[in-house]
Amino acid sequence: MQRSKYRILGQIGQGQFGRVFCAVHRETGEIVALKDLDKDRFPTRLFLGEFAHLTSLKHPNIVSCQGLEYGKTGRYLVMDYCEGGTLRDVMESEGKLSLVHGLKIITDVLLALEHAHSRDIVHCDLKPENILLKIDRSGWIACISDFGIARLKLEAGGKGTGRGYTGSPAYMAPERFYAQYSPASDFYAVGVMLYELILGKRPFSGMPGELQSAHLNQPIEIPKSVPFLLRSTILTALQKLPQRRFSCASEMLKSVRLAAEVLAAEKYPTGFLSLAPLEVSSNDLKILFQEPLSEPITHLAVDSQQVYLAIGNRVLGRIYASNELTGNPVQQWQVKFDAPVVDLNVRPQGGFVTTKSHQETYAIYCLSKSAIDLIYCLSGGANDSETSELVPLFSRNAKTLVSAIEPQGHWIAIASDTPSKSLQIFKLPDFQSLGTSIDSPLPSQLIALDRHHGLAIFSPLEEGSDGTVFRLFNRRGRLINAFLLPITLHRITPSAIEPYRLFAIEKSDPIMGVLINLKPLKVTRIALEIVPEFILEREWGYILVDRSGQFRLLDREGNRIGRFEVPFPPTTMAAFGEFKLLVATWSERKGMLFAIDFQKIVNFKKDDEGD
Structure with missing residues (x-):
């Protein structure tokens, strides 16, 4: 998108009418969704219709539209971004969504429908793919999206008709197959989703024609194992005749909330996800x-045929005949430092060792191949050679120091609490500064993503608060973007295979993993x-x-x-x-x-x- 205010990070979805992209505002760093609607399948009249629907709907459980964006490659709706993916993503994950959190999502959907219906808008295409999720400390916040085929209900009788039916047959109310719709059509779709969340399957399956016949004629069967109040809610929502369903969103909402209260009193599991x-x-x-x-041994690292073992203030090296590490080492060496080893990382240049003394002095060394050969040579070829003559590449007095080395060893980022709180980037191996230092609070962790970019991570934001801030910087010392996740993460592990991918653990729920893709942004919870x-x-x-x-x-x-x-x-x-x-x-x-x-x-x- 040339001359656009937004830079596209990647495609996140493909619908029947167009594509959806994750994008970032070039000046503010705000992450948004750009919805590109195909001109042939979604002409200007419908495009502006969805825009009108969205701009009239302002609710925390509805994906809001921030405006229109025109570029050389097309026209876009600028939407709120939901980093948690879709309800379908969660339903298809290995971890089963708990009943309590499933009802919380259905509650969010009904609150959104209550708002939309009050403005005479019927969605007409509710399904898990159109329920987007925002990550929240208590689970997820569900937001309805894709009002592309929404209809205005008629004032007289509250029902409408259209030219042919559109939507997803698995979630369509019987009248929708005859191009009729009303708010009750949306309640039917919510009933199908509730059934699927509880039982792991939809009430009906098959080809579109088979689905139509089932929705029109086949009775709903719900196992007795489903709690009574939920059975009653589903059966009411899935009545064949719209007038027999819930009369309004607030009525269905009241039914779902009552079922949730009873489940809470019966102490149903409240975790996000469960595993068999x-x-x-x-x-x-x-x-x-x-x-x-x-x-x-406090630290271990393997680089092909070489093994590094940190013990106290020493690093032992073992070189084997093959990378299978079998048999006795063909060469061993040992380096003694002035202070205990607190970090050990392997890069193509060798092993990078960080030490910290009792006087709070950090030092960083590089055990390069030439340095190891020299150690071995000075010892006269002894198999247990030891030296303490290694000179540090860097040293600093500080109570706390965090660092990250670029995967190929081209640069290192360092932040410390003294002499001033700042982030500095140095070229390796000569430790020359690559740019100006970045004034910044002390991050909890630094991550080098690739040759050009890194992340400064602040988690938690401050004592007693929740949330993790990610600040992207380049190796020249310029802050590019920042974004916040409202959950506190730790043990954030970067990927050496996919540079913009992270694996982390939720601090408040440490048996919950979080998989983060940065380009485009997507956050997935994983039960552990x-x-x-x-x-x-x-x-x-x-x-x-x-x-x-x-x-x-x-x-x-x-x-x-x-x-x-x-x-x-x-x-x-x-x-x-x-x-x-x-x-x-x-x-x-x-x-x-x-x-x-x-x-x-x-x-x-x-x-x-x-x-």
């Missing part, structure tokens, strides 16, 4: 080697079962581990593909190969270093195996 049990497969775990430890202490990424997905030694394996969409447990609590770990791990343990003054192979535990979906 998954079989533990520890018997298929293969121990490749194990060795006793006399001291605890465990409270992860370690998060490792592989090409196929994620390895999550808690303090007790419970492992969960997820694919890249957050679906479980395996689990196992080990009888030792891990202190640190590193992945190598596709399905192998180095795991260090320490308990009661003794520990072990294990290499394990878990390939036989991974159970990919059949459609993934065929790709």
